[in-house]
Every structure is written in C-alpha cells, then in structure tokens.
Amino acid sequence: MRRRSLLIAVPAGLVTLAACGDEDSGSSNAGDxxxxxxxxxxxxxxxxxxxxxxxxxxxxxxFGEKPTVAKGSGEPSKDLAVKTVIAGGxxxxxxxxxxxxxxxxxxxxxxxxxxxxxxxxxxxIIQLSQGSIxxxxxxxxxxxxxxxxxxxxxxxxxGYGEQGNEQAGIEGDDTLVFVVDVQDAFxxxxxxxxxxxxxxxxALPEVGTNTDGKAPSIEVxxxxxxxxxxxxxxxxxxxxxxxxxxxxxxxxKGVVWDGGKEFDSTYGRKQLTSFSLQQVVKGWAQGLTGKKxxxxxxxxxxxxxxxxxxxxxxxxxxxxxxxxxxxxxxAKM
Numbered sequence: 139m140r141r142r143s144l145l146i147a148v149p150a151g152l153v154t155l156a157a158c159g160d161e162d163s164g165s166s167n168a169g170d171x172x173x174x175x176x177x178x179x180x181x182x183x184x185x186x187x188x189x190x191x192x193x194x195x196x197x198x199x200x201f202g203e204k205p206t207v208a209k210g211s212g213e214p215s216k217d218l219a220v221k222t223v224i225a226g227g228x229x230x231x232x233x234x235x236x237x238x239x240x241x242x243x244x245x246x247x248x249x250x251x252x253x254x255x256x257x258x259x260x261x262x263i264i265q266l267s268q269g270s271i272x273x274x275x276x277x278x279x280x281x282x283x284x285x286x287x288x289x290x291x292x293x294x295x296x297g298y299g300e301q302g303n304e305q306a307g308i309e310g311d312d313t314l315v316f317v318v319d320v321q322d323a324f325x326x327x328x329x330x331x332x333x334x335x336x337x338x339x340x341a342l343p344e345v346g347t348n349t350d351g352k353a354p355s356i357e358v359x360x361x362x363x364x365x366x367x368x369x370x371x372x373x374x375x376x377x378x379x380x381x382x383x384x385x386x387x388x389x390x391k392g393v394v395w396d397g398g399k400e401f402d403s404t405y406g407r408k409q410l411t412s413f414s415l416q417q418v419v420k421g422w423a424q425g426l427t428g429k430k431x432x433x434x435x436x437x438x439x440x441x442x443x444x445x446x447x448x449x450x451x452x453x454x455x456x457x458x459x460x461x462x463x464x465x466x467x468x469a470k471m
Contacts, residue, residue, distance in 0.1 A: 174243065174253075174264075174272045174316070181268055182295045185218040185277055192219050192289050193246070193315060201226075201287050202240065204256035205317045210246035210291075214313040219291040220278045223317070226285020231266065231323045233280045236387055236410060238263045238322040238469060246291060246313040252306040261321050263387060263471045272297050279320065288318045322469075324387060326408040327351030330434040330466040332373035337436075343395075345372045345436050345464045353391050353405035354434070354464050358398040363460035368438035369425035375432020378470060382427045385414045385471040395438070395460035401453055412471055419444050421461070431470055437463040 191214065197206035201224050231237055238261045242254035255262050266276045274292030282288050292314045294300060300310040308314065329349040337344050341361050346354030354372075380386055388411055391403040404411050415423040421439030429435050441447075441458040449455035 174241075174262075174275050175270070182273060185273075185293075185296050187277065188215055188217045188219050189221060190219050191215060192221055192291055193249075195223065195289065195317060200224075201285065201319050204254065205242055207242065207244055207249065207289075207315060207317060209249035210313070210315065214246045214291050214293065216293055218274060218277055218293070218296055221289045222282065222286055223289050224285075224287035226283040226287075226320065228284030228286075228320075229323060230281055230283050231279055231320060232325065233276060234265065234267045234325070236263055236265045236324040236412075236469070237279060237320060238324075239279075240319040240321065241316055243314055243316045245308065246315050250307065252303075252308060252314075263469050274314070275316070275318075278316075279318065282320055284320050284323050286320050288320065289316065290318075291315050324410060324468050326404070326410060328389065328410065328466075328468055330373045330375060330389075330432055330468070332371070332375035332430070332433045335371040335374050337370075337372065342368060342370070343436060343438065343462050345434065347373060347434070349373070353403055356391060356393050356398065356462055356464055358393065358395055358462060363395040363440065364438055365440055367421055367424055367440060367443055368436065369429070370436050371429070371433055372436050372464065373432075373434035373466075375430045375467065377431025377433075377467075380415070380426050380429050380431065380467060380470060382415055382423065385412055386426065386431075386467055387412045387469040387471055389466040389468065390463055392461055392463045394455060395462055396456075398462075399454065401455055410468070422463075422465075425463075426465065426467065429467060431467050433467050435463075435465045435467065437465055439463070 193208040193210045195205045196208050198204045240255045240261050244251045264271050266279060274296040278290040297314050298308055302308045302310040329351050331349055334347050344357045348354055389404045393400045421443035425437035439461045444461050447457045
C-alpha cells in the first residue's frame with residue numbers, strides 16, 4: 139500500500155501547523171498495490187444492501203487472521219452484498235469516522251487478490267467519507283461494530299467504476315470481494331486513554347486530563363516562556379512510538395503562551411486531523427517523535443521551532459510567539 143495515496147481529508151484549520159517554507163501470494167508492496175481509496179468518478183446513488191451471494195472463507199476464519207476466500211460462484215449481485223461474519227461487541231462505526239482495519243480484497247471472477255494489509259502487519263486507517271474511500275466500503279461498514287469481521291462484494295458502481303483501477307489490475311466490469319476486520323474507530327469525540335502523568339512543574343502549562351472527547355483545558359502560568367522545546371506526557375499511552383516520518387491521527391488544541399488565547403483546535407471544528415510529521419513546524423515534529431500512540435502530550439514550542447517572525451496570516455498568532463499545544467495521538471497511519 140502506498141500510504142501517501144490515502145485521500146484523507148485535511149481541514150482548512152491545519153494550515154496553522156503547516157511548516158514554513160501484484161503478487162501471487164496475495165501480499166502487496168509499495169509499487170504493486172492499491173488501497174480502497176475513492177476514484178475520481180462522481181458519487182453514485184446509495185446501493186441496495188443484500189445478504190449475498192458471497193464466496194466462502196475457506197481458511198483464516200478467525201478475527202485478525204489473513205483469510206483465504208474462494209472464487210465467486212455464478213454471477214455476483216448487482217447490489218451491495220454484505221455479511222457480518224463475526225459480530226464484534228465494540229462501538230458502532232458511523233459515516234465520516236476514521237476506521238482502523240485489516241482487510242483483503244480480491245476479484246470475484248478470478249479470486250485474484252489485489253491487496254491485503256495482513257501481510258504488511260499494519261492496519262489501514264482511513265476515513266469513511268465520500269471522496270476518501272470507495273463507496274462500497276462506506277455503505278458496508280457504517281453501523282458495524284469494532285471487533286467485527288465483515289465480508290462484502292462491491293459492483294463497479296460502488297467501486298472503481300467503468301475505468302477500474304489499473305494499478306491494482308481491476309477491470310471496469312470487475313466485482314470486488316472484501317473481508318474486513320474492523321479493529322477500531324475514531325471520531326470527533328475520541329480522546330487519548332493513557333495513564334495520568336503527574337504535572338508538577340509550576341513553570342509549565344497544566345493540561346486537563348478529561349477523556350470525554352471535549353477539549354482539555356490549558357492553564358498557562360504567569361511566567362516567562364521556556365526557551366527550549368517542551369514535550370511531556372499528560373496521559374501516557376501504551377501504543378507504538380511515533381517515528382519522525384510517520385503520519386498521525388490527532389485531536390489537538392493550541393493556545394498562545396502570552397495570554398493563553400486559543401488560535402486553533404480540532405475540537406472546535408468537530409473533525410479529527412491527520413498529517414505527516416514531515417509537513418509540520420519543527421516543534422511539532424520533534425515534540426511528537428518518540429511519543430506513544432494513545433497519549434496526550436503537552437508541547438510548548440519556542441518561536442525558532444514554530445513560526446518565528448512569519449506566522450500564518452489570519453491565524454491570530456503574533457510574531458515571535460511561543461505556542462502551547464495539547465495533542466492526543468490517536469493512531470499512526
């Protein structure tokens with residue numbers, strides 16, 4: 139999977155963080171596969187959802203195991219055939235949520251596997267929104283619970299359309315079969331769930347530890363701002379560490395040290411944000427590198443690692459401002 143090809147929407151508010159200036163085994167690599175990202179075709183009407191037919195899963199039948207799926211028998215449905223193979227007991231997925239999922243996709247007629255995440259040992263994280271992913275995924279997974287295995291077949295109308303997907307070897311008349319293990323889901327009410335870490339330094343801002351999806355408070359002390367970067371856990375998660383080149387899914391809130399005025403927040407937009415650490419100001423990149431997924435992090439960014447004397451126009455940030463952020467690292471993408 140070429141992660142750079144994911145069409146995850148980035149809200150306009152993110153400009154305040156922008157840096158200045160095919161394989162027989164069914165595995166995939168960066169050059170030969172395609173995620174179920176949306177095609178450039180216009181949106182189709184909502185499909186009728188039916189129970190089948192769907193080909194049998196002949197091996198790898200447990201949640202999280204790479205499945206083997208039989209070749210489709212006869213003609214596939216012209217509608218969207220969806221079956222919950224394993225019913226999970228987690229939260230229900232809603233349209234526009236980000237989902238973390240392992241999946242395998244193959245062509246109905248030939249059983250040719252064109253992509254799967256199991257061999258990469260890295261789930262796909264993508265938003266179930268129009269324009270971000272093929273419509274078949276949006277309609278098939280909405281309402282399903284995390285912990286579920288869902289199998290579905292997608293006709294071209296709700297897949298890649300008449301043009302198919304040349305990169306994946308998908309023809310314009312191919313019906314696609316997917317098996318998806320829904321690992322987790324994230325939305326505007328998501329929060330970090332790590333363990334509280336004592337905040338005992340009176341010279342640093344204190345960040346709220348609520349995990350109800352609401353914006354945490356940031357109390358900036360009446361003291362001089364630190365001259366060096368500060369990046370400390372408020373809630374310490376137990377997930378994987380973030381690498382310097384990773385893309386992360388986050389909730390965040392930013393205020394100016396002098397006066398504590400908020401200038402940006404995903405909470406206010408009610409929409410999560412994803413970005414590469416290579417595409418943000420140095421303070422963000424350095425502050426989040428090495429931190430664990432599932433954490434809330436206090437990041438204090440001095441001017442030389444932020445915007446210096448060239449803040450984004452209309453951001454409300456003055457020249458040479460020290461910036462304070464609370465960042466919830468929800469997932470690595």
